[in-house]
Amino acid sequence: MFWKKQASHFDSDAEQRQAKIKELRAALGSLSVRGEKYCDEACLIRYLDARNWNVDKSRKMLKESLKWRATKRPEDIRWPYVSVEAEIGKMYKATFTNREGRTVVVMRPAKQNTSSHERQLQYLIYTLENAVLSLPEGHAKMLLKVLVDLKSAQKLNFVYKENKESMKTMYNHIDPEILPMEFGGKNNVMYNHEDYSKLMTKDDIKTASFWAADVNPVAKVDWVPKVKPQSSLIVAKAS
Template sequence: MFLFKSSQHHDGNDPIQRDAKVKELKVALGPLSGRNAKFCTDACLRRYLEARNWNVDKAKKMVEETLKWRDAYKPEEIRWHEVAHEGETGKVSRANFHDREGRTVLIMRPGKQNTTSAEGNVRHLVYLLENAILNLPEGQEQMVWMIDYTGFSMSTSLSVRTARDIINILQNHYPERLGIAVLYNPPRIFYAFWRAVKYFLDPKTSQKVKFVYPKNKDSAELMRSYFDVENLPKEFGGNATLEYDHEEFSRMMAEDDVKASRYWGFDDKPSYAAQGCVTRDITVQSILPSGHSKAEVAPEPF
């Protein structure tokens, strides 16, 4: 349950003015090379400006902090074989379908938490965020989170401290990446955790969170507006079957590791999963995106 922080207001909607802001930010950052230049696309700079209300100075500081973090943490160098043990239960995985807007979907299952390592959980999630971004269609900057609370308990939940640490990374280094977060059938016990985590989120981010419940008319309408329900997994109110296969998912991630290496300009880090060193046990039925309608956010149940 970790979301992306973003701004509450915008400095006008004039495309020409915003293009000028992007150019101004480019000049302010100065010459960039290597991975920094690859990272700082116009679309990327727009997200940072959006997150800082189109204030160039604040956006510049935010970008520079991210570049420092990426240089130290090297998220683009994380490989599946390094984090595969965190994903054995399918607690976080990338679906092989998109929403109606073509956004990459990450499926989360808090009830399948299988480790207690704060750093391991963070590194696993960062890997999958980078992978989700790698698989965004051209022109799309955001992703979708679908969170299934089957089996959730406080004993399987991450600590508030770990959640806070993850939120700090996401809000500072992945601004404006979240399109929608679907919280499917969270139990009453979850609300205490949600209130604690929500404290660290800004209001605009909170508004992207949709509480969805089985056999609820508003929830069903909400899901139909964002997804092809005929292919949506049953766990989220659809008709398709969702089965996590760790070996199949590992093969898919190994292939994406090769794509990531090529994208970032290095091919010298082997993918051991591709060489057969996969663990056990995702993928869901393929869903083709169609339509572009939306529905109002379902109100929070408290």
């Protein structure tokens, strides 16, 4: 389980921090409309934090991201295009939040190929605030040794359902009353693809609304993505 990253912990005063943000923004030069939207202050802080507040390294990293986004246009991806990836509940945004109200992302690595799982873990752990992983001990050691750098490793918390002391770490982050039983909680909830599709369709509308002005400033977003009904709605029972 993963959740969104908090504000940066840059060890400096607010004035120096703002100076770095301003310097990075200027170093980026002229950006497209979508580039300007993407590069808000929170985004600049993430890239600065990722490169220890080195403006030049942060600029290079962010420029590469902008180049990729201009080519792949991830903001145009809609739920119907990727819904098949969630049919078996291998990765999805949970309906519950952690104790601080942050969004929780659930991954079930056993239900996807290893290379894909490794890439997603690398990205998520690097960009998010914290991660609680319920994995066999051997997998945990492999993850630390092969996939994760030292800075990212500090965000990892390994828990084991059979170990009550270990599970206290999970409960410190998520109330056991709302945590699904499959992760050691008390909530007998099941992943329902149809219900999740409805939630993601609403997210699609919000996403389209945010980027709509880039296509036509006066356009109204009045479409709703269609989700093809699945033959099996409940695909992942809580243990």
